[in-house]
Amino acid sequence: MELLADPWTLTLAVIAVIVVGLAKGGFSGLGVLATPLLALSLPAPVAAAVLMPVLLAQDAVSVWSFRKSWDRWIVAWMLPGAIAGVALGTVLAAVVPEERLLLVLGAITGAFGVYRLWLERGGRVVTPSDSPGWVGMLFGAASGFTSQIAHAGGPPFQMWVTPRRLPHERFVGTSSVFFALINWIKVPSYLALGSLNAQTLAAGAALLPLAIVSTLIAVRLIRRLDSARFYTIIYLLMVALGAKLVWDGVFA
Numbered sequence: 001m002e003l004l005a006d007p008w009t010l011t012l013a014v015i016a017v018i019v020v021g022l023a024k025g026g027f028s029g030l031g032v033l034a035t036p037l038l039a040l041s042l043p044a045p046v047a048a049a050v051l052m053p054v055l056l057a058q059d060a061v062s063v064w065s066f067r068k069s070w071d072r073w074i075v076a077w078m079l080p081g082a083i084a085g086v087a088l089g090t091v092l093a094a095v096v097p098e099e100r101l102l103l104v105l106g107a108i109t110g111a112f113g114v115y116r117l118w119l120e121r122g123g124r125v126v127t128p129s130d131s132p133g134w135v136g137m138l139f140g141a142a143s144g145f146t147s148q149i150a151h152a153g154g155p156p157f158q159m160w161v162t163p164r165r166l167p168h169e170r171f172v173g174t175s176s177v178f179f180a181l182i183n184w185i186k187v188p189s190y191l192a193l194g195s196l197n198a199q200t201l202a203a204g205a206a207l208l209p210l211a212i213v214s215t216l217i218a219v220r221l222i223r224r225l226d227s228a229r230f231y232t233i234i235y236l237l238m239v240a241l242g243a244k245l246v247w248d249g250v251f252a
Contacts, residue, residue: 003050003203009041016047017054017207018214024058025065025218026172028154028234031055032241035151036248048151049195052187053204054211059180061215066173074161075178077133078140082153082182085144090189096149103249105146109155110242113235116162120231129163136160140178147182148189152245154179158238168230172222 004010016034023031038047089096139160147153157175166174190196222230 003042003046003199004206006041009038012038012041013050013203013207014210016051017210020051020054021058021211021214022218023154024055024062024176024215025220026062026168026175026222026230027218027237028158028172028175030237030241032152032154033244045193045195046200049190049197049200050203050207052183052190052196053201054207055183056180056187057208058211058215059176059183061212062172062176062219063180065216065219066169066176068173069167069169070173070177071166071170073133074136074164074174075181077136078143078157078160078178079181081137081140081142082144082147082178083185085141085146086148086182086185086189087144088141089145089148093149099249101146101150101249102152102245105150105152105155106242106245106247106249108242109159109245110239112155112159113238113242116235117232117239120235128165131160131163143178144182144185147179148186153182155238155241155245158234162231162234165227165231168225168227169223171230 004013016037019037020031020034023034034051035044035048038051041047042050139156142156143153146156154175157178161171161174187196225233
């Protein structure tokens with residue numbers, strides 16, 4: 001708890017956990033903001049390590065909540081790429097400039113969100129994408145890589161999966177399972193780097209009750225939305241997130 005003794009740090013941690021809870025409950029993409037928020041008070045690697053136990057707990061809640069609503073085909077294709085992406089990100093973490101990665105990722109994410117909003121404007125019905133599985137493997141690699149380097153794996157996942165127009169609970173369930181697996185894959189690298197230690201684990205454990213409650217509330221909200229409104233919200237979040245990532249990339 002020493003890491004959260006400062007009121008400002010504790011406040012940021014609470015906000016970050018709620019943001020991740022909303023993301024894990026179904027408002028995909030918001031989770032990218034959590035680590036930068038906490039990093040306003042703690043070193044970025046420490047902030048990421050504090051949130052790791054929180055992420056794992058929220059993953060468990062989200063996966064359980066949507067355990068009957070996820071697409072095995074999508075996860076099966078994306079996961080091998082994600083494993084390769086995490087491994088590559090671990091090797092290149094020291095040499096890849098995070099701000100440049102965020103800039104490119106933000107520009108692509110924002111443009112994709114705007115494109116989908118324009119394509120589906122006025123309630124237009126768009127034929128769902130049926131791109132082959134190997135394309136998903138490439139997006140999975142991008143998710144794994146950006147997740148390991150900058151904790152920003154959501155946008156590549158969304159860019160391949162949202163055009164498939166899954167029922168919104170199935171989309172959330174698929175995202176939950178995929179990123180739960182990615183987070184467990186990342187744990188060994190955190191242990192190897194020494195960032196998961198007694199202090200960060202204690203701080204993360206203190207935030208677990210809030211993590212579970214915030215995720216359950218988000219799950220409840222998601223289940224009250226219809227699919228059309230859900231995807232509109234996701235695309236708007238992608239535009240906002242893209243702008244935020246570009247800002248971070250330019251002014252980091």
